[in-house]
Amino acid sequence: MQEINLFCFGFGQVAKEFLKNLLKYKIKINLITTSRKRTGKYKYLNLKYTNFNFDKNIFNKKLLKDIEKFNHILISTPPVNSKDLFLELLNSNYNLLNKSKWITYLSSTSVYGDHKGAWVDEDSKLFPNSKKGRIRLKIENRWKILSKYYPIQIFRLAGIYSKEQNLITSIKKNNSRIIKKKDHKFSRVHLEDISGFLLNSLKNFKPGEIYNIADDKPISNEELINEILIKYTLKSPIYIDYNDLEDSTLKEFYSASKKVKNNKAKNFFNYELIYPTIREGLNLL
Secondary structure (H helix, E strand, O other): OOEEEEEEEOOOHHHHHHHHHHHHOOOEEEEEEEEOOOOEEEEEOOEEEEEEEEEOOEEOOHHHHHHOOOOEEEEOOOOEOOEOHHHHHHOOOHHHHOOOOEEEEEEEHHHHEOOOOOEEOOOOOOEOOOHHHHHHHHHHHHHHHHOOOOOEEEEEEOEEEOOOOOHHHHHHOOOOEEEEOOOOOEOEEEHHHHHHHHHHHOOOOOOOOEEEEOOOOOEOHHHHHHHHHHHHOOOOOEEEEHHHOOOHHHHHHHHOOOEEOOHHHHHHOOOOOOOOOHHHHOOOO
């Protein structure tokens, strides 16, 4: 693949890391993005691109004309007011996707809900227990219907961390609250591995499929924090018992316990994780 026309609906950390990966492999990119920045011409890593301001449902109408020129589309924006902004932008005008070869919607493992700490894969039952999870599932279902007619895949992302944003940086900034809940483990994934899966999916692509994007070994926050404090001799963060939580959103989040399998994505995309666990990702080994 020598050249792609890429439309990034949302230009946050995942889209930027993906772009960085594409440039590393000398792939020529024609890029347009949406973000809260003003509409105009910009440069990222020496790549010139056009950004369209898109805040809530307010957008430049020229964006609709440009969508149909781009054959690779990455949707990374979260739902707003229970709606998917990209689908709202299309407003059922799906013929704008006719030239698309690759469309990836980034969802979340929150759609699984609570599985009492058991492993889940792409065939597991979905009963999200949080409002965000229910909204994600509702939007996923719309994308699944569209995937019967257009080249769409869905990535369910586990908790994202990176070199710049992780528990270590939070503790150093003294803004980390650790919720204590017995045997509550998290599935995570490093930003660079999300980008790696996206890159490999350009070559190995099957419309209509859903993939869990997670690392190999879930770990509890409490266990992880203990290892971080020993390795980096940092000041201990504030611990809050789950039963004492007053924040309803946090309560919902921590009420769901599951471990996310990644076998399907690793096998299909023939991808070897850069950071198989968060211990490698945070240099704790």
